Amino acid sequence: MSSALLIEQILNGLQFGVMLFLMAAGLTLIFGVMGLINLAHGSFYMVGAFACAAVAAATGSFWLGLAASLAAAAAAGAIVELLVVRRLYDRDHLDQVLATFALILIFSEGTRWLFGSFPLYLDIPPVLSGAVDLPGGARYQLYRLAIIGVGILVAVGLYLLISKTRLGMQIRAGQSDREMIGALGVDIRTLYTVVFALGAALAGLAGALVGALQSVQVGMGEPVLILAFVVIVIGGIGSIKGALVGAILVGLVDTLGRFLLPKAFALAMGASQGATVGAALASMLIYIVMALILAFRPQGLFAANS
Amino acid sequence: MKFTREILINTVLAALLLAMPFAALAMDEPFYVTLATRMAILALAAVGLNLALGLGGLVSFGHAAFFGIGGYAAGILSTHALNMQPLLTWPFEIESSEQMLVAWFVAVAVSGPVALAIGAISLRTSGVYFIMITLAFAQMIYYFAISWPAYGGEDGLSIAMRGTFPGVNTAVPLSFFLICYGVLMVALLLFACVRASRFGAALQAARQNETRLAAVGIGPFPVRLVAFVISAMVAALAGSLYADLNRFASPSMLSWQMSGELIVLIILGGTGRLFGPVAGAMLFVLIESVLGGLTERWQLFLGLILLGVVLFARGGLIGLVAGKSRHG
Numbered sequence: 044m045s046s047a048l049l050i051e052q053i054l055n056g057l058q059f060g061v062m063l064f065l066m067a068a069g070l071t072l073i074f075g076v077m078g079l080i081n082l083a084h085g086s087f088y089m090v091g092a093f094a095c096a097a098v099a100a101a102t103g104s105f106w107l108g109l110a111a112s113l114a115a116a117a118a119a120g121a122i123v124e125l126l127v128v129r130r131l132y133d134r135d136h137l138d139q140v141l142a143t144f145a146l147i148l149i150f151s152e153g154t155r156w157l158f159g160s161f162p163l164y165l166d167i168p169p170v171l172s173g174a175v176d177l178p179g180g181a182r183y184q185l186y187r188l189a190i191i192g193v194g195i196l197v198a199v200g201l202y203l204l205i206s207k208t209r210l211g212m213q214i215r216a217g218q219s220d221r222e223m224i225g226a227l228g229v230d231i232r233t234l235y236t237v238v239f240a241l242g243a244a245l246a247g248l249a250g251a252l253v254g255a256l257q258s259v260q261v262g263m264g265e266p267v268l269i270l271a272f273v274v275i276v277i278g279g280i281g282s283i284k285g286a287l288v289g290a291i292l293v294g295l296v297d298t299l300g301r302f303l304l305p306k307a308f309a310l311a312m313g314a315s316q317g318a319t320v321g322a323a324l325a326s327m328l329i330y331i332v333m334a335l336i337l338a339f340r341p342q343g344l345f346a347a348n349s
Numbered sequence: 350m351k352f353t354r355e356i357l358i359n360t361v362l363a364a365l366l367l368a369m370p371f372a373a374l375a376m377d378e379p380f381y382v383t384l385a386t387r388m389a390i391l392a393l394a395a396v397g398l399n400l401a402l403g404l405g406g407l408v409s410f411g412h413a414a415f416f417g418i419g420g421y422a423a424g425i426l427s428t429h430a431l432n433m434q435p436l437l438t439w440p441f442e443i444e445s446s447e448q449m450l451v452a453w454f455v456a457v458a459v460s461g462p463v464a465l466a467i468g469a470i471s472l473r474t475s476g477v478y479f480i481m482i483t484l485a486f487a488q489m490i491y492y493f494a495i496s497w498p499a500y501g502g503e504d505g506l507s508i509a510m511r512g513t514f515p516g517v518n519t520a521v522p523l524s525f526f527l528i529c530y531g532v533l534m535v536a537l538l539l540f541a542c543v544r545a546s547r548f549g550a551a552l553q554a555a556r557q558n559e560t561r562l563a564a565v566g567i568g569p570f571p572v573r574l575v576a577f578v579i580s581a582m583v584a585a586l587a588g589s590l591y592a593d594l595n596r597f598a599s600p601s602m603l604s605w606q607m608s609g610e611l612i613v614l615i616i617l618g619g620t621g622r623l624f625g626p627v628a629g630a631m632l633f634v635l636i637e638s639v640l641g642g643l644t645e646r647w648q649l650f651l652g653l654i655l656l657g658v659v660l661f662a663r664g665g666l667i668g669l670v671a672g673k674s675r676h677g
Contacts, residue, residue: 080477130660136477137408141616142659144609148652156646269488269605272481280477319498326496330489334470337482341473 047181052302053295058187060294061194065249066271067278067286068201069242075281076217076238077132082143083123084246084271085264086150091116091247092254092263093154096163105168109251116247117240119150124239129232147265155261162258165251190252197245198287205283214238218281270297273333279343288344293329300328355671359624363534366392366631370526382522383594388634389529390590395614395626396536397583402612403621404544405576406556407472410480410608411487415464415581417603419456419588421494424506424598426452431509449512449519449528449593456589457582463490464581468574484605491603505599512593519593529590533627536583541623543579552576584611613655619665628666
């Protein structure tokens with residue numbers, strides 16, 4: 044095993060983690076401010092990917108597609124908030140789970156209706172295609188590095204938004220006491236719509252960015268959604284910092300586990316059996332990590348409202 | 350016992366479900382026997398979940414794990430029996446068997462300890478955390494099943510021969526339906542007994558007010574844990590029947606959509622009601638087959654119906670017909 048390969052896998056893990064962060068940040072914001080568990084968040088991821096692929100195919104420009112993905116996901120988020128989610132804030136979690144589960148069915152089937160069952164493909168923009176040389180002799184795909192860069196930018200942007208702006212102040216106030224900031228004259232209903240659309244746009248961005256690496260298809264959002272749940276459970280629900288740490292942790296543990304565990308077990312148990320056991324264990328690894336963290340810290344690493 | 354409208358509805362539902370396969374055979378539509386069997390099995394799984402979700406207020410989004418474990422128990426036993434392999438060779442040899450009763454026993458015996466472990470960790474948390482953690486554990490088992498090649502991996506596991514039952518030819522669809530119906534009735538009886546017992550009272554009190562329950566000297570945690578384990582065992586039993594019905598143990602039985610569907614069944618029928626899962630399962634399978642026959646996009650309409658029920662008809666079908674339940 045060369046160090047170049049290991050560096051490549053670490054970067055893959057970071058890229059995966061950054062993508063999970065984009066999903067988890069929205070989920071955790073929505074839960075923190077509105078107390079809503081949103082299963083349909085994966086649908087916004089899918090909407091973003093489809094919007095990007097469709098617009099990029101029609102205009103030939105990835106960047107227009109990226110803008111379209113942000114707009115489409117934010118619009119879908121705002122519409123869903125106004126029509127459905129608004130009625131769910133004072134319901135119990137069971138109703139929220141069911142209503143947003145119903146939304147998944149509607150979004151998935153609706154997208155299949157519009158775009159058909161065949162996956163769409165999205166090309167990496169020419170500027171970002173190719174690979175770069177890293178110190179130590181490794182070469183790495185430029186596009187994946189760019190995703191890591193975007194993730195860092197979004198993390199910094201979110202930090203500035205939440206800690207330095209008026210909107211961020213209202214979001215933080217909403218997290219600690221919803222009734223109070225309503226009583227102080229903040230238009231809480233608009234704030235909710237804005238936060239929901241912002242979360243949806245982040246998910247759409249993640250979908251569009253990943254769409255160029257994988258095929259764009261119906262049902263792509265749900266596996267990512269469940270991983271994003273794992274991330275925010277580990278990080279502590281409502282905490283953006285927790286989402287960032289949790290996402291990077293899950294990204295690295297999952298990628299490195301899939302890379303290293305089969306090799307480690309192959310050394311111990313012989314090539315074929317070891318690779319099988321290692322691969323099976325690697326697919327469960329992040330859940331085992333989650334269980335361990337929860338066994339010691341049931342509220343996650345950075346619980347926001349404790 | 351007072352004869353309420355709910356008891357009347359329950360009797361009608363039980364009779365309807367029982368009559369359906371006979372009517373189907375009389376009309377020479379054997380497909381509907383399978384449909385009725387599917388209803389009975391899904392209802393059984395949902396009765397199990399209703400114990401945790403309806404009585405205990407534990408929104409488990411991971412009961413597909415137990416449903417699937419039951420399915421794989423039936424599948425693995427059948428595969429071993431077909432190839433004349435022992436089930437275990439270490440620490441002692443255990444012969445495999447094609448007896449359905451053995452598959453049920455294995456399903457329950459395996460799902461119990463798994464549920465105990467998952468429950469012990471998940472029940473340390475509550476609310477949204479609990480929902481997400483049960484979901485995550487079910488995903489863990491799902492990924493284990495698809496990445497473990499010995500029992501089919503992503504392709505699932507075919508069951509060459511439906512399990513046998515003493516004195517009954519299970520290959521006859523009607524006989525198999527009657528077995529499933531019988532198990533469902535026993536499970537409903539169990540549910541009614543649990544609900545009426547001291548344990549059931551503690552479980553419902555844990556849902557309504559945890560602090561008060563603790564104040565009378567009963568810790569909520571063990572009560573919830575036991576309910577979670579029983580609930581998982583019933584779901585596993587249903588899973589074993591489901592695999593026998595389809596003669597296929599599929600990884601999709603472990604998927605998160607399955608967990609979602611089980612919750613949907615309960616809500617459609619009425620949360621915490623004795624026959625809520627039965628009404629929900631009958632309605633769900635009916636919607637699925639009627640809409641599925643009309644349009645390829647039936648899931649879109651299922652989503653809209655579900656959204657309507659959650660937003661506007663909160664008591665589910667039983668609540669709509671029989672009125673509010675007497676105990677919140």
